[in-house]
Amino acid sequence: MALHDQTRKSASQDSSKAASGDTSKAGSGDSKAASGGSGHIASRLLGWYDMHHRDLPWRIAPRDLARGIRPDPYRVWLSEVMLQQTTVEAVKSYFRTFVGKWPDVEALAAASTEDVMKAWAGLGYYSRARNLKACADLVARQGGRFPDTESGLKELPGIGAYTAAAIAAIAFDHPAAVVDGNVERVVSRLFSIATPLSEAKAEIRALVECMVPDKRPGDFAQAMMDLGATICTPRRPRCMLCPLREDCSATVSGDPEHFPVSLPKAEKPLRRGAAFVAVRADGAVLLRKRAEKGLLGGMTEVPTTGWTARIDGATTDAAAPFPGDWRPAGRIGHVFTHFALELDVFKTATDCAAPAGHFWSLAHEISGEALPTVMKKVIEAAIPGATKARRV
DNA sequence: GAGGCGTGGCG
DNA sequence: TCGCCAAGCCT
Numbered sequence: 001m002a003l004h005d006q007t008r009k010s011a012s013q014d015s016s017k018a019a020s021g022d023t024s025k026a027g028s029g030d031s032k033a034a035s036g037g038s039g040h041i042a043s044r045l046l047g048w049y050d051m052h053h054r055d056l057p058w059r060i061a062p063r064d065l066a067r068g069i070r071p072d073p074y075r076v077w078l079s080e081v082m083l084q085q086t087t088v089e090a091v092k093s094y095f096r097t098f099v100g101k102w103p104d105v106e107a108l109a110a111a112s113t114e115d116v117m118k119a120w121a122g123l124g125y126y127s128r129a130r131n132l133k134a135c136a137d138l139v140a141r142q143g144g145r146f147p148d149t150e151s152g153l154k155e156l157p158g159i160g161a162y163t164a165a166a167i168a169a170i171a172f173d174h175p176a177a178v179v180d181g182n183v184e185r186v187v188s189r190l191f192s193i194a195t196p197l198s199e200a201k202a203e204i205r206a207l208v209e210c211m212v213p214d215k216r217p218g219d220f221a222q223a224m225m226d227l228g229a230t231i232c233t234p235r236r237p238r239c240m241l242c243p244l245r246e247d248c249s250a251t252v253s254g255d256p257e258h259f260p261v262s263l264p265k266a267e268k269p270l271r272r273g274a275a276f277v278a279v280r281a282d283g284a285v286l287l288r289k290r291a292e293k294g295l296l297g298g299m300t301e302v303p304t305t306g307w308t309a310r311i312d313g314a315t316t317d318a319a320a321p322f323p324g325d326w327r328p329a330g331r332i333g334h335v336f337t338h339f340a341l342e343l344d345v346f347k348t349a350t351d352c353a354a355p356a357g358h359f360w361s362l363a364h365e366i367s368g369e370a371l372p373t374v375m376k377k378v379i380e381a382a383i384p385g386a387t388k389a390r391r392v
Numbered sequence: 393g394a395g396g397c398g399t400g401g402c403g
Numbered sequence: 404t405c406g407c408c409a410a411g412c413c414t
Contacts, residue, residue, distance in 0.1 A: 079410085080410065081410095081411095082410090083409080083410040083411095084409090084410065084411045084412070085397090085398085085399095085408085085409055085410080085411055085412090086398090086399080086400095086409060086410080086411095087399090087400070087401075087408090087409050087410090088409085088410080089400085089401080090399070090400065090401090090409085091410090122398090122399075123398080123399075124397085124398030124399045124400090125397060125398055125399085125411085125412085126397085126398080127396095127397070127412075127413075128397095128411090128412080131412080131413090157412095157413095158411095158412070158413090159412085160411060160412045160413080161411085161412090162410070162411060162412085163410085163411075163412085166410070178410085180409090180410045180411075181408080181409065181410075181411085182409085182410065183410090221410095222410090225410055228410090229409085229410085234407075234408065234409090235402085235403065235407085235408095236403080265406090265407090294396080294397085295396080295397070295398090296397090296398080297397085334398090334399090335398090335399085335405095336396095336397075336398060336399090337395095337396070337397055337398065337399095338395075338396065338397075372398070372399090373398070373399060373400085374398085374399095393414095394414100395413105395414090396412105396413090396414090397411105397412090397413095399409100400408105400409095401407105401408095401409095402406105402407090402408095403405105403406100403407095
């Protein structure tokens with residue numbers, strides 16, 4: 001409560017600036033004060049965004065929005081899906097590749113799922129790629145236009161609460177409450193929310209709903225995220241540069257990094273297995289496709305044991321794709337979201353036909369396969385340089 | 393609703 | 404080195 005008083009105080013000190021765009025969302029008893037303070041916050045934040053916003057390949061800058069240039073919902077959607085749990089830097093090159101190959105939703109709908117998976121390889125969370133393609137198919141079939149409401153957007157595959165709100169706000173200028181990890185961190189600090197983040201989601205959402213301005217809601221959403229990404233960072237936040245430092249309870253209290261409060265996490269178990277790199281005389285490598293669902297669903301892999309297998313002679317021979325002179329070629333490690341993996345890599349030369357369910361990938365095709373990073377590590381251990389892009 | 397689902401960067 | 408975590412969604 002004392003934390004909210006901080007905002008109230010700020011609001012009353014500057015009530016004239018707080019007047020724009022806030023009243024309609026007031027709901028609870030103290031929401032009038034909160035929305036007044038939040039209008040003030042939105043105003044300061046937008047002023048900061050005008051000066052310090054990041055230029056991103058999918059973003060329309062405030063000055064261009066002011067000229068009447070509108071964002072392309074397709075590009076907003078594509079970028080938001082790519083950005084789910086993924087850093088901006090990782091997304092940039094993938095975004096450019098995708099809009100180059102598939103400049104609109106009809107083009108993406110006309111592509112094969114296989115080509116989409118190949119283009120997504122390395123970005124992670126591969127169900128996103130499958131949902132992306134399914135969503136493009138749906139939208140194209142319905143005339144090529146994305147729904148312009150949160151509820152309509154949320155019905156599409158791969159679009160949840162966050163992404164629906166982000167598209168509604170950024171592409172369609174709707175006053176949606178866009179709440180992602182950045183926003184949760186910023187709000188946790190603004191109000192020094194001591195409740196663990198996992199239990200504070202609803203409270204944070206309500207606070208954001210009070211803050212969203214009627215004018216420039218899309219810029220407001222992006223400003224909150226830019227602030228979280230560049231100023232209000234998880235560690236060592238740059239509070240001296242923050243446009244909201246005078247409004248921020250955590251800064252005043254002296255320990256912004258303490259927020260958001262999180263619960264201790266479970267340990268990651270270690271799994272082990274073996275991987276088998278068969279190399280033909282012409283450099284082709286034996287691969288297979290994983291099941292459509294589950295871990296690395298629909299992606300391509302090197303033949304492996306199960307990932308709980310003991311590594312000994314008997315297990316290895318039985319699990320190899322064919323009997324042969326399998327020689328140790330090193331060990332690779334990889335950490336997934338919920339477990340760590342160590343794979344012993346074995347290698348052999350062969351000229352046999354591909355076993356059922358397997359295929360040979362020619363040397364110059366390997367870099368274009370839908371190989372997740374863990375599988376590129378396996379192949380690199382056996383054949384250094386094999387997965388790097390080849391000059392034609 | 394809790395857990396499955398990738399990857400790379402950073403302090 | 405290693406834990407944390409980044410514009411979450413789905414079941």
